[in-house]
Every structure is written in structure tokens, then in C-alpha cells.
Amino acid sequence: MEARPSTVAGATAQADPDSVPGLLARGRSLCTPPLRAAVARLAPPMDAVAAYHFGWTDRLGNPTAGDGGKAVRPALALLSAEAAGAPAAAGVPGGVAVELVHNFSLLHDDLMDGDETRRHRATAWTVFGPAQAILVGDALATLATEVLLDAGQAHGTTPTDAARAVRLLTTATRKLIDGQARDLSFERRDAVTVEECLEMEGGKTGALLAAAAAIGAVLAGADDRTADALERYGHHLGLAFQAVDDLLGIWGATEVTGKPHWGDLRQRKKSLPVAAALAEGGAASRRLAELLADPQGRGEESEEVLAGRAALIEQAGGRAWTQDEARRQHKTALAALDEVPMADAVREHFVALAEFVVVRER
């Protein structure tokens, strides 16, 4: 992929890309132990299903070396507490709760979408059956609320701020569910508008990153204005991330994405490049619309046919528009950050994390 949004003009802080591995490692090392402790409270066999899903064990229950993904959300939650002048540790219950909600949605979405692999492993519903995937997803969402309420009793957070954090995360969860509902409804349609696509992606990806970016500050007692600006940073970062994800879904190499080549095109996924190409209205755009409306050969297209569609999307400007959109959303995210007074080091870390999320071919 060629899209490589550089540090955006207007941001007051420079990114230090070297700081990102440390930020992610800190998020993991502070949040994984309480995350595991929360999951261990589930009744058997839900604890084992969850441990497999998080990548902590294989399907037989043996420990694995897996660490459960990049853990961007916990890293954001800890920075968020620091943005409010608190120690990073004040954001830990937020990082844990956001990871629990994220994994609740993965368990349910994989089942609803019929996806059989995630992070190069068999999805939980294919290993333990649909009922366990439903049940464990439900349990993780419930645990998330409990973890936040516990913060109001044990972590130096006031009960009022714990309740504000529950509100923040619950609203994000509902947006997440709304986004998935929109995504499912797209499957029955030949085309969606760019606006519809952005709204869906704002729910599925933006809402939880927004909550992650604000939840540490809320737990630390930040005012609503600070929380709101941090939420907007996370929301636009999520949209930038998703724009890049949509580009990788078409033009990304399998070894980078862990997904099949041309996978999004094979599934006729209504992603941003497709929506933008359909909106353009020229010859390539019209030809693409005809092909997508044709039920013939659905899901059985050859590599060659899919490569032809990718070329049409590019000719109709869908690729370039989405690259621009990623830059625009990245820039808007950084502008929201500028509204919050915080230590320079913390701001630099937010900027670095944003660049890491958006520029993923690195």
C-alpha cells in the first residue's frame, strides 16, 4: 500500500515513533493481569473458551505464547489517564473494560458474519460451538461493567467517576452494536453511500477507540470538555484506522493482513474505496456498479476477475479518495488532541500512537 500519512501540519507535538513499542508493552503489562483475573471469575467452561479466544491457551487449554494482539486500546486508556494528570495506573480498569467489550464484539461478530479465522487461528465458535461464543461474549460485556464499578471501590477513583466511565463505555457499546447492525444490513444491498459507510465504521471501529481514549481521563476525574475532546481524537483515529484497513482489505498483501488475497472484494464488502468509487459516477464507476449488482458467480470470482474489479475501483478514484480520507481523519484526530491541555510527553505519545495506528505497513 502506498498511503503513508505523515505527521500532519497543525499538530503541536511531534511523534516519536520509537516510543510506540514501549507504550504498547506498558498497556499489556499493566492491563493483562487484571484482564486475566476478571476472565478467571467466569464459571467453567466459559473461562476456558475466553482464554482460547484471547489467545492465552490453545484449544486443549494449554498455555500459548500469544499475547492477544497489539493492545492499542489499553495503551490509549493509560495515556488518557496521564492526559488528565493522573498516573497511568488510574486508567487500568478502563483499559481492561475496553478490551473486554472489544472481545465481546469479536466473539459475537465472528459468529454473525460466519468468519472462521481471526489472527491466524480458528474462531471460538468454530472450536466450541455457537452457544459458547454467544454466552462468553455476553459474559465479557457484563464483566466490563463490573470492572469499572470495582474501580470506584478499590482504585482511588470516585464512585461518581466510575459511573461516568460506565456511561461512556455503555454508550460506545451501543454504537458498536448499531455499527454491526448497519454492516449486516449492507450485506443485503448492492451499494451503500460514503456517508452510510462512514456511519457504520464510526460505530464498528470509532466508538470503542473513542471510549479508550477518554476512559482513563474520566476515571481520573477529568471534566466533560476534556473527555469529549479525547473521545473525538479516538473517534477520528478509528475512522482513519478503518480507512487504512479498507485499503489493505483490497490491496494489502496476505502476509501483512492475515486475510485472504482480495478477500473484501470476494465478499463484496461495502467498504470505503468501493462506496467512493460508486459515488464518482464515471465509466469505471458505472461498470463497477453493474458488476456488483450482478448475482451471477457471487463468491466464486477468479483472482483475475477480482483484480479487474480492484482496477475499476482505482480508476474511479476509490483508492485515492480513501487515502485522502485516512489523512483527513488523522488530521482531525490530532486537532481534537490540541484542545486538551496536557504534558508535552503525553501529547507526543498520543501523536505517536496515532501514527502507528494509521501507518500500518511499517
Next chain:
Amino acid sequence: MEARPSTVAGATAQADPDSVPGLLARGRSLCTPPLRAAVARLAPPMDAVAAYHFGWTDRLGNPTAGDGGKAVRPALALLSAEAAGAPAAAGVPGGVAVELVHNFSLLHDDLMDGDETRRHRATAWTVFGPAQAILVGDALATLATEVLLDAGQAHGTTPTDAARAVRLLTTATRKLIDGQARDLSFERRDAVTVEECLEMEGGKTGALLAAAAAIGAVLAGADDRTADALERYGHHLGLAFQAVDDLLGIWGATEVTGKPHWGDLRQRKKSLPVAAALAEGGAASRRLAELLADPQGRGEESEEVLAGRAALIEQAGGRAWTQDEARRQHKTALAALDEVPMADAVREHFVALAEFVVVRER
């Protein structure tokens, strides 16, 4: 069914059975409008799926005369507020939230259990597909938390008490999920102990009735001792209800239960009468154990064969034990009620509602 627990010795209040229809009607009339308003906030098509599930519309979306069941939980939530000396209306957000969680669990359980009918109608997953049942269940659980947090902003409830109510309901939801996990695990076993069965039923039925009985008082600012006693009333009432339900599942007439004759025996459900009969250890008990362990003819037993099993359960004392257990749980529920100082009229209503729940052939 012969089981008819009468008003239990030791209770300080007499039941007035005539008051029950009024209590249920009050619960419905105060809680249904805000319940519908909450559901209407869901993004399409989730709002329509939920409206069908609640019985407000048919599968085409046309309004029906259905009122969504007996609504015992809302009635309890309103009484609960009155137990704390507040007006019934203070319990409304609690009644709405408990109904949302109850229906979240019905949507998911029907799908997990493969049940195709509920309240004489096709279950939502059979009409709208599994994905919508998962998604709408998730959305209702999320709405429940939002409704309670809103109570802290609009209904004269303090934010602290709203957060206490969220904690109460979240803990109940996790017990509900644990109960369903146990129930699913029973399906792979030939027998369960009485203790395991009670623990499962305490989760699946007791937890949410416990929350309903306490949530109004919590929203009205009652102390923890009051809330705890009301929770115990609801928990034991739930176990009494479930014991009666288990008896009806075997010996109840289809026209009363709305379920197929001998249905629980056909499914080899591990209910209390079966667990108690297996624990007895005599000749009939041993013969029953042999039959239940035999994979032959599973799910294809004739009416005659199932009638023979029912007779074995009765000979081994499973029916009488469960009738006694319903009386014991009913009595324990009323004893918990005696710990809470409240107006005589309110106590009489709690007692009447308990008798209504336990004595269901009326």
C-alpha cells in the same frame, strides 16, 4: 398439578390474592411506555426485531394486542420502591431495566437452546435469523444499563444510587449467564445432583427476580441491609417458581404451560424432580438412572414410554420432594421479607405476589 403451597406460617402479613391483577396492571402501565421508548432508540432493523420479540407487533411489524407476558418483574420493582418508603414510580427505571435484561436472556437462550416457540409464537431467531437475535439481545442488555444511569439524571434518584442499581443488575446478569452455562453443560450429562440443579436454577431464575425485588429500593436510596433482604426474598421466590415450573414441565397440562406434553422428559431435561428422584437410590430411582443413561431412542420416546418415566420419578419421590421444596423456598422468601420494615399494605402485596408466582394453576 396438586402442589398448592398455601400461605406459610410465620409470615406477618396475609396475602390478598385479589390485589394481584392490579399490581401486575400497574407494573405494565407504568413500565411499558418507557420500555417501548428505550427499544425505539435502537437502530433499524433492531427496533422491529425487538418489538416482535416483546409481542408488540407481528412478524410484518403490524401492532398486536399482546402485552408481553405477566410482567411480574416490573410489579416487583415498583413494590420494591414502596418498601423503601418511596412512590412506586421511583422503581420504574428498575422495572424497565430488569425487563430488558430478562428479554436479552430470552433472545439468546432461545437461540442457544434451539427453541422454536415461546409464548405460543415463533421465536425471534426463527423469524429474523440468528444474527439478529444475537445483536438485539446485546442491544437490550446495553439499554438496561443506560436506562438505570438515566434514572440518576432525571428520576429523582441520586447518581450514587443509580450506580448501585447498575451494580445490582450487572451482578444478576452475570449469575444469569452462569446459570445458562451450567444448564448447557447439563445437556452433555446423564445426571446432575440436586445441589447442582438448585445452583443452576438460582442463576437462571433466582438472580433476576432477586434484582427485581431489590432494585426499586436501591433506586430509592434504601440501605444495603434492606436491599439484601429484598434480594433474598426474590431469590427464594425464584427458586420456588422454578420448582413449580419443573413440576409443570412434567405433569402440567399443555393448555396451562403452552409447552408440549411430557416436553421436559422428552428433552431429558435435568430438572429438580429428576435430580431428586435420582438421589433417592431405591429401585425406581436406579431404573430411572439406567433409562436416562441409555442413548437408544433418545428424543424419539413414545408418550407411553415418557408416562412410564414420569411414574418412576414419582415412585422415587421426585414429585413429592419438589412440591416440598417449592413450599420451603416460598417460606424462606417470606421470612426474608419479615426482616424489612415496611408499610403493612406493601408487605401484603409482596406476599400476594409471591403466592401468585408459586401457585400457578390458579
